[in-house]
Amino acid sequence: MTPESRDKDIDRAIKGSRDFIYFVSKRGTTGGEFALDEETREKIGRVKARGKEVFVGFGVKDRKDVELACQYADGAIIGTKAVSELEAGIDNFTHFIRELKGNNV
Numbered sequence: 001m002t003p004e005s006r007d008k009d010i011d012r013a014i015k016g017s018r019d020f021i022y023f024v025s026k027r028g029t030t031g032g033e034f035a036l037d038e039e040t041r042e043k044i045g046r047v048k049a050r051g052k053e054v055f056v057g058f059g060v061k062d063r064k065d066v067e068l069a070c071q072y073a074d075g076a077i078i079g080t081k082a083v084s085e086l087e088a089g090i091d092n093f094t095h096f097i098r099e100l101k102g103n104n105v
Contacts, residue, residue: 010047022055
C-alpha cells in the first residue's frame with residue numbers, strides 16, 4: 001500500500017493479504033529523511049484495526065527510523081541501506097545489524 005491508497009485499495013489489499021501488509025512510507029523516491037505523515041499514520045491504523053499486521057518500508061535506514069515506524073506499524077523493512085552495508089562487507093553488515101538492535105545484542 002502507499003500513502004495514495006484509496007479506501008477501495010485498502011479493502012482489496014486487506015482481503016488479498018495472507019501474512020501482512022507492506023506499506024510504502026512516503027511519496028517519491030527512497031532516500032532523505034524517514035517520516036510518516038498524518039494521513040499515512042491514519043491509513044496504517046485503519047489496516048491494523050482490521051486485524052492485519054503492517055510493516056513499513058521505503059526510506060527506513062537506521063534504528064531511529066525503525067523506532068518511529070514501530071510507533072504506528074508492527075515492524076519495519078530496510079532494503080537499500082541493508083544491501084549497501086552488505087555490499088561493503090560482512091563486517092559492515094554485522095555492525096549495521098548490531099546498531100539496529102541497540103543494547104539488546
